[in-house]
Every structure is written in C-alpha cells, then in structure tokens.
Amino acid sequence: MSRFTCKDPVVLDLWHAIASADEAVDGAISTTVLLEDPVAFTRSETGDPVVWTYPARTEPELPADPADHLPVLERYGYVWTSFGTPPPDLFPIPEYGEKDRRNIHAATFGVNVSAPRAIENFLDMGHFPYVHTDILGAEPHTEVREYEVEISEERDEIVATNCKFFQPMAAAASSGGTDVDYIYRVPHPYCSVLYKSSPLDESRFDVIAVFVQPVDQEHVRAHMMLTLLDETSEDTAIRLFQQTIFGQDKPILENQYPKRLPLDPRAETPIRADKSAIAYRRWLTKKGITYGVIPAAA
Amino acid sequence: MIRLYDYELSGNCYKLRLLMSFLGVEYESELVDFYPGNRHKSEAFRKINPLGQLPVIDDDGLVLRDAQAILVYLASKYDGSGKWYPRDNPDLLGQVSQWLAFADAITATASAARLHDALFYTHIDVGACRAGAHRLFRILDEHLFFAEEAGQDWICPGDHPTIADIACFPYIILSEEGGISRMDYPAIRRWCDRFKRIPGFTVMSGVFPAGPAADEDSKLAS
Numbered sequence: 214m215s216r217f218t219c220k221d222p223v224v225l226d227l228w229h230a231i232a233s234a235d236e237a238v239d240g241a242i243s244t245t246v247l248l249e250d251p252v253a254f255t256r257s258e259t260g261d262p263v264v265w266t267y268p269a270r271t272e273p274e275l276p277a278d279p280a281d282h283l284p285v286l287e288r289y290g291y292v293w294t295s296f297g298t299p300p301p302d303l304f305p306i307p308e309y310g311e312k313d314r315r316n317i318h319a320a321t322f323g324v325n326v327s328a329p330r331a332i333e334n335f336l337d338m339g340h341f342p343y344v345h346t347d348i349l350g351a352e353p354h355t356e357v358r359e360y361e362v363e364i365s366e367e368r369d370e371i372v373a374t375n376c377k378f379f380q381p382m383a384a385a386a387s388s389g390g391t392d393v394d395y396i397y398r399v400p401h402p403y404c405s406v407l408y409k410s411s412p413l414d415e416s417r418f419d420v421i422a423v424f425v426q427p428v429d430q431e432h433v434r435a436h437m438m439l440t441l442l443d444e445t446s447e448d449t450a451i452r453l454f455q456q457t458i459f460g461q462d463k464p465i466l467e468n469q470y471p472k473r474l475p476l477d478p479r480a481e482t483p484i485r486a487d488k489s490a491i492a493y494r495r496w497l498t499k500k501g502i503t504y505g506v507i508p509a510a511a
Numbered sequence: 512m513i514r515l516y517d518y519e520l521s522g523n524c525y526k527l528r529l530l531m532s533f534l535g536v537e538y539e540s541e542l543v544d545f546y547p548g549n550r551h552k553s554e555a556f557r558k559i560n561p562l563g564q565l566p567v568i569d570d571d572g573l574v575l576r577d578a579q580a581i582l583v584y585l586a587s588k589y590d591g592s593g594k595w596y597p598r599d600n601p602d603l604l605g606q607v608s609q610w611l612a613f614a615d616a617i618t619a620t621a622s623a624a625r626l627h628d629a630l631f632y633t634h635i636d637v638g639a640c641r642a643g644a645h646r647l648f649r650i651l652d653e654h655l656f657f658a659e660e661a662g663q664d665w666i667c668p669g670d671h672p673t674i675a676d677i678a679c680f681p682y683i684i685l686s687e688e689g690g691i692s693r694m695d696y697p698a699i700r701r702w703c704d705r706f707k708r709i710p711g712f713t714v715m716s717g718v719f720p721a722g723p724a725a726d727e728d729s730k731l732a733s
Contacts, residue, residue: 233547320547323629325690434631449544456546457519460716463629463688 217266217296219248221504225297227401228284230424230436232292233318237262242273247294248504249429252283254292262287264294289438290318291424304370304400308408308420308440317448319437319455326466327505328403328425328433329474333493334466335405335423336397338378339486344461347381351390354379357486364496370400371496373489384419385446385454387412394418399493402502403427411442419443421455430505431472435459477509513538516559516567518545522622522681523578524566525715529677530582533711536589538568546630578618579611582674594671606667607675613647614678620644621682624689637690644691648699651679655698664705672709680706684718 219225231245237256244253244267253273254264264283267273276282286293288303309316324331334340338357341350360376376395383393396408396418403425408418419441426434437455446454475481476498483491498509513531517524517540531538543565544550552563560567560576567576568585575581586596597603620643626632627640655666665672666679684703686693693700706712707721714720 318547321631323631325628449542449548449550452544452548453519453542457716460520464717464719467687 215296217248218250219296219504221502222297223500223502224248224402224427224504226295226299227297227403228286228293228295228299228303229403230291230293230426231264231434233321233436234262234287234290234292235318237287237292242275244273245426245434246428248296248427250296252294254294261285262292264292266296289422289424290316291436291438304368304398304404304406306406306420306422306440308418311440314440314442315448315451317439317441317451319439319452320459321434321436322456322459322463323428324433324435324463324466325431325472326433326469327431327473328427329493329497329502329505330469330472331423331425331433331435331466332399332403332405333474333490334462335407336373336399336489336493337487338376338395339484340465341378341380344465345458348458348461349380349383350378351381359485360488362488362492364492368400370398371489371492372399373397373492383409384412384441384443385451386441386443397489399489399496402497402500403433403505413442413444417442427505471507473505473507475507477507480507513571514541514569515539516541516543516556516565516569518543518551518565519716521545521565522625522685522715523564523618525681525718526578526677527566527568527581527585528713528715529680530585530595530674531589532713533595533677533709534585534589535711536585579615579674579678582611582678586674592671594669595674595677597669597673603667603669603673607673610666610675611678613651614675614682617644617647617679617682620647621686621689621691624691625682625685626689628689641689641691644686644689648683648686648691648693648696651683652696652698655702659698659701664702666702672706676702676706681715681718688717 229247231247231252236243237254239256239258242253242255244251250266251269252264253267254262257263262285264285265276265281283294284299289306289309342352342355358377360373362373364371374396377392380393381390394410398406406422408420411417411419422438424436428434439455476494497506515527515538545565550556551565557563566578568581575584583596620640623635624637624640627635627637666675667673704721
C-alpha cells in the first residue's frame with residue numbers, strides 16, 4: 214500500500230508542477246501541499262531542485278539520504294515532482310525553447326475546485342463573451358463554431374483544432390477585435406496547453422499553459438505559463454493581463470457543483486461547443502482516473 | 512492626470528477605480544506586480560509608500576496612500592455635488608467615518624481570508640478571519656435591513672450613496688473567494704445589487720455586473 218494519502222495509481226505516477234522554478238532557492242526550504250500530503254522543496258548547491266515529503270505539522274528538513282527525495286524535473290519554469298513512477302520526461306512544448314519568445318510565469322493562484330474542472334474550464338470557449346466580456350469575447354459574437362477534436366493515440370493527448378472565436382482584446386499586445394484561431398492540447402490529465410494566433414505574427418501562435426497542482430480533490434494551485442511573441446509589452450503588463458483573465462474565471466470555477474468532475478455522460482448535459490470537454494471526460498475515464506472526479510458507474 | 516498605483520485583483524485599488532468612474536475623473540493606472548512579483552514591497556516602491564501597500568495615488572505631486580483616505584480626498588476634491596462625501600453635514604460625516612473604519616475591518620478579515628485562499632498567505636489564521644468577517648457581515652446586514660425598512664438604500668442616510676458604500680463593497684462582493692458565503696445576509700445581497708446599478712459602476716476580475724433591474728410594471732402587484 215502506498216504511503217501517500219492519494220490512492221489513485223494513475224495520479225500518483227504523474228508529474229505534478231508544485232511551484233515556479235524561482236521559488237526553489239538554495240538555502241531556503243519552501244513548502245506546499247500535493248495530493249493532500251505536505252511537500253517541501255529547495256535547490257541544492259549544484260542548482261538542482263530537491264523535493265521531499267515530510268510529516269504534517271513538523272518543520273521540514275532536507276533528508277540526507279537521496280533515496281528519500283522524490284523524483285524531480287525542472288521544466289517550463291516550474292518544479293515538477295511525482296509520488297510514483299513517472300514517465301521519463303514531461304509532454305513537449307517545443308515553443309518554450311524558441312529563441313524569440315518570452316517565457317513568463319504569470320501567477321500561481323489557489324482555486325477551490327477540482328483539477329479536472331479547472332482544465333475543462335480552460336478548454337471552454339462558450340464562456341468567453343459572458344465571463345471575459347470585452348476581452349476574450351463580446352456579445353453578440355457568442356457562437357462557438359464547429360471545431361475538431363481528436364485523441365492522439367501516439368502521444369496520448371487530446372487535441373482540439375480549428376477553433377475560432379471573435380475576441381475584442383485577445384492579448385496584452387492586441388490593438389483591436391479580431392477572429393482568433395485556437396488550438397488546445399490536453400497532454401496530461403491536469404495540464405492543458407493553448408495556442409492562439411499571435412497579434413503580431415499571424416503565422417505563429419502565442420502559447421498559454423495551465424499546470425494544475427491538485428492540493429486535494431477539491432482544491433488546486435493553478436500555475437500559469439506564457440510563451441509569447443511580444444517584444445514591446447512589459448512583463449508586468451503581460452502577467453497582469455493574464456491574471457485579469459484568470460481572476461474572472463475564478464468565481465465561476467469555485468461555484469461549480471459538484472466540485473469534482475462527473476465522468477458519467479448522463480451527469481451533465483453537454484452542447485455541441487463542449488466537444489472537447491466530452492473527449493476529456495472520456496479520456497479520463499479510459500485512463501481510470503478517480504482523483505478529483507466522480508467516476509462513471511461501472 | 513491622477514496616477515493610480517494599481518493592481519487589478521486588489522479590492523482596495525478597486526475602491527478608487529469605482530469612485531473615479533462614478534465621478535468621471537480621468538486617471539492612469541501604473542500597474543504594480545503585486546503578485547507574484549511582490550513589487551509593492553520593493554525598495555523602489557517603499558519610497559512611494561513606506562508601508563509597502565497598494566493603492567497609492569499621485570495627483571499632481573500630492574502622494575496619498577490608504578484606500579479610505581484617498582476616497583475622502585478624491586470625493587472632496589472632485590465631487591462638485593458633495594454627495595459622496597458630505598463635508599457640510601456633521602451628522603452624516605460622522606456616520607461615513609464610522610463605516611470607513613468598518614470597511615477597514617472588513618479588509619482585515621474578508622480580504623485576508625481571500626489572500627490566504629488565492630495567493631497563499633499561509634501565515635494568516637483563516638478561521639479567525641472568516642469568523643471575524645461573518646461577525647461584521649451580520650452587523651452590516653442588520654443595519655441595511657433596518658435602513659431598507661426606513662426607506663433607505665445606502666449605508667448612510669440620504670438619497671445618494673457615499674464613499675462608505677464604496678469602501679465596504681469590494682471585499683464583501685469578493686468574500687466567497689475567501690470562503691465566506693453571503694447566503695445568510697439577504698440585505699447585504701440586495702444592497703450589492705443596488706450598488707452595481709449606480710451609474711458609472713465598473714467591474715473588476717471576480718465581480719460581475721447586475722442583470723437589468725426589474726422595471727416597475729413587471730413587479731408583482733403587492
């Protein structure tokens with residue numbers, strides 16, 4: 214039996230983002246909670262992040278024996294760890310390495326919702342005009358036009374393509390309303406990567422990723438990473454633009470009921486615009502995920 | 512032009528954006544990376560406000576901190592009607608001041624709980640903050656109930672809202688982000704809806720506009 218509180222083997226074996234990389238500092242120990250268990254992290258003298266669990270209500274101390282350290286990765290500006298046997302590496306975001314891009318940690322926000330609800334909201338375009346009024350959408354441009362969804366067997370991820378939406382102010386660098394192309398990827402049960410046409414170069418995409426850290430089944434820390442083609446806006450403006458958007462989503466997320474995502478297809482009534490959400494729920498069911506969801510009755 | 516040192520998700524900054532919108536006063540926002548950058552605690556910002564807090568305004572060289580103080584200043588200077596801060600009415604002024612202090616107590620409790628939940632201010636005793644906020648909400652709810660019974664819409668008597676309403680509104684309307692439900696405070700909820708219908712009302716992230724008010728004809732005959 215696993216020594217961890219979470220008993221979902223699929224979730225235990227995943228990589229989970231636990232903090233932005235600049236929070237892992239040599240000489241200082243920081244703490245967070247992952248899957249209901251307290252986790253501490255620091256950065257070693259050699260510059261690598263070190264992560265370990267420690268008993269609740271105690272002061273964490275770096276375990277001398279590396280066997281007591283958890284698996285660790287530093288990717289996309291975050292520290293990732295796992296409670297099980299994770300895959301050798303994370304899903305790729307090739308754009309992160311492109312030299313003319315700016316990679317920005319927008320924020321980590323605590324949200325009182327399950328990780329899958331947060332991901333599903335990220336995939337939804339239907340709420341743009343109502344929740345992100347005059348930024349990511351505006352009435353009367355409320356239609357979610359037909360888009361494609363496929364589950365890539367080879368990469369084990371969901372991809373939604375050919376998504377188009379009219380946006381009055383698609384990014385901090387936007388100067389007016391435009392039809393924006395979107396591609397969504399869900400390469401990890403609790404992570405999603407969104408590509409949207411860059412206001413500066415139509416042939417390329419800005420990338421916005423959300424890495425959701427499950428604190429417990431109904432609370433998360435949402436880490437937001439941007440990799441943008443924007444040479445002019447200041448980091449602060451880009452960061453705060455993204456925070457404005459997320460701040461609008463937050464009360465919507467926190468008022469969803471039930472907080473865990475129901476996987477039974479009859480539990481909630483989807484519309485055509487929810488195609489990607491339907492695929493996501495099926496994909497979670499197929500993976501056998503039980504953490505943060507209400508599994509479909511067998 | 513007035514410069515507001517501003518952070519979108521701050522309810523205290525929102526108080527000033529609200530008043531300036533109600534008054535039609537132009538200003539420019541100087542965005543401060545409050546989170547995660549913590550720039551309000553930086554040495555550079557402490558030269559502007561040694562307390563390391565938002566908001567701050569700079570109005571033609573006059574630098575002021577503290578949301579409530581700035582509300583008093585802006586209303587006194589830019590509200591020709593004198594209704595938002597009734598300087599010539601001592602009775603009313605005393606009540607406005609009383610509720611400005613109450614708004615500060617809401618910040619110390621409801622806003623602190625929100626910072627705990629959303630931005631990981633883990634040193635905060637969130638249980639005590641929530642209990643404190645509920646105690647204040649209960650008092651305000653009762654006050655607003657009796658005000659309504661007396662035909663009054665706002666926190667202080669009169670036919671016009673005051674800066675006391677502005678000071679109390681943001682951290683009440685954002686309270687659920689700190690795990691503080693307004694379910695048990697119906698008079699507060701009605702007051703929030705009235706507040707959202709003040710001409711010039713603007714939203715911030717986490718606050719949504721009210722639906723259109725029911726017109727008189729569609730109300731149930733009483």
